[in-house]
Amino acid sequence: MKFDHDVIRELLPEYLKGALSEEVRKELEFHLNDCSACRDELSLLSELINIEAPDPGELFWNTLPQKVRKAVDEEKAARHPAVRKVSGLFGMNFSLRSLLYKQLPAAAVAAALFFIVITFTKKTETNNLDPLFKDPLSTALLEYDDLTEEDVPLITESSEVEELYLNEEGSSGYSYYKEVASLSPEEINGFFKELKREQVKGG
Amino acid sequence: MRLNMQMDEDIELVESYLGGSDEAMERLVMKYQKPVYAFIYRMTNNIEDAKDLTQKTFLNAVKGVKGFRRESSFKTWLYRIAANTCLNDVRSRRDETVLEESFAGNQRGALSALIEEEKSRHIKDGIDKLSERQRLAVILRVYDGLSCIETAKVMGCSEGAVKAHYHNGVQRLREILKERGYEV
Numbered sequence: 074m075k076f077d078h079d080v081i082r083e084l085l086p087e088y089l090k091g092a093l094s095e096e097v098r099k100e101l102e103f104h105l106n107d108c109s110a111c112r113d114e115l116s117l118l119s120e121l122i123n124i125e126a127p128d129p130g131e132l133f134w135n136t137l138p139q140k141v142r143k144a145v146d147e148e149k150a151a152r153h154p155a156v157r158k159v160s161g162l163f164g165m166n167f168s169l170r171s172l173l174y175k176q177l178p179a180a181a182v183a184a185a186l187f188f189i190v191i192t193f194t195k196k197t198e199t200n201n202l203d204p205l206f207k208d209p210l211s212t213a214l215l216e217y218d219d220l221t222e223e224d225v226p227l228i229t230e231s232s233e234v235e236e237l238y239l240n241e242e243g244s245s246g247y248s249y250y251k252e253v254a255s256l257s258p259e260e261i262n263g264f265f266k267e268l269k270r271e272q273v274k275g276g
Numbered sequence: 277m278r279l280n281m282q283m284d285e286d287i288e289l290v291e292s293y294l295g296g297s298d299e300a301m302e303r304l305v306m307k308y309q310k311p312v313y314a315f316i317y318r319m320t321n322n323i324e325d326a327k328d329l330t331q332k333t334f335l336n337a338v339k340g341v342k343g344f345r346r347e348s349s350f351k352t353w354l355y356r357i358a359a360n361t362c363l364n365d366v367r368s369r370r371d372e373t374v375l376e377e378s379f380a381g382n383q384r385g386a387l388s389a390l391i392e393e394e395k396s397r398h399i400k401d402g403i404d405k406l407s408e409r410q411r412l413a414v415i416l417r418v419y420d421g422l423s424c425i426e427t428a429k430v431m432g433c434s435e436g437a438v439k440a441h442y443h444n445g446v447q448r449l450r451e452i453l454k455e456r457g458y459e460v
Contacts, residue, residue, distance in 0.1 A: 082446070083424065083439060086417045117450060121403075121418050124396050126317035129327050137309050138302035141334040145301075148339070 076104055081111050085118055286350035290341060305334050312358050318415045319362040321404055329365055333358040348429045356430040359412055402452035410445030417442050
């Protein structure tokens with residue numbers, strides 16, 4: 074394998090690092106023996122490599138990682154002023170930011186659910202009560218648990234009650250309304266006194 | 277094999293940091309702080325600048341680590357950040373006043389005087405005189421041992437462009453040294 078100058082010069086940094094294969098290294102050294110221009114370039118690169126960067130000291134190396142960490146934390150805090158690192162609480166380390174990010178969505182969901190439940194409950198109660206206010210005596214809403222099956226028709230459907238108390242004259246030809254209307258004031262007073270004495274209420 | 281293990285370890289540390297481990301980030305800094313510092317020193321030729329820019333490089337890397345897409349090794353990605361951090365610093369300095377530039381020049385001269393060997397000093401000065409791209413290519417290839425492909429990834433250019441910058445940079449260095457009486 075034969076290399077020209079350009080290829081040799083591209084390989085010189087790898088040669089200095091010792092990163093070439095045995096075969097390539099031998100070929101390169103063979104070329105260098107005959108080529109002063111490439112030898113000069115190798116010499117220059119060797120001079121370059123020999124220039125050491127001055128050591129800034131152990132203090133710099135030991136503190137740089139912490140400095141970078143601190144600088145990152147400060148930049149984060151500057152971007153989010155409300156977020157501060159809270160340390161040492163019961164031996165734990167956590168940041169308000171992570172607390173916000175992790176807990177806030179859960180709290181928001183809980184609040185939304187609570188709101189929905191409250192709204193739904195209130196609406197349901199109102200819906201149940203509305204008809205009662207509109208029609209308090211509706212038979213569809215009133216409960217008759219304390220009445221027997223026989224009582225209910227008497228009250229709600231009895232034509233007899235309607236005839237006796239509401240109609241001027243029922244199908245039987247008799248009416249309490251008509252009878253009371255025919256009484257004189259003295260007879261009415263006597264009637265109420267009699268009712269009071271017998272402790273009869275209503276009617 | 278060893279390179280792959282190193283890359284796997286770097287990826288694991290990056291994943292750990294993204295998972296919330298600050299210790300993983302510190303381990304990455306400790307692992308790469310010396311080569312990154314040496315690279316930046318060779319770019320700036322100034323120890324204080326190199327220290328500041330090394331810290332800035334790691335800060336930029338940590339802030340941008342979510343953008344590390346594993347298309348190259350972590351080391352190559354980190355060198356790219358170091359190179360950009362250096363170039364941005366150099367460019368921002370160009371806008372500074374003549375007085376400040378003069379002070380920086382004196383400071384650099386004083387630091388360079390600490391280098392005992394005259395030839396080494398001339399070589400360092402010669403590196404300073406290379407264009408940004410030539411300097412990057414020479415330093416990354418010669419000092420940091422990056423391949424042409426890795427150097428191209430760091431510099432964000434083609435492999436052919438790296439070869440051209442490297443070749444022109446070395447030729448320019450030789451000319452500078454010849455001008456100063458050195459035969460290389």
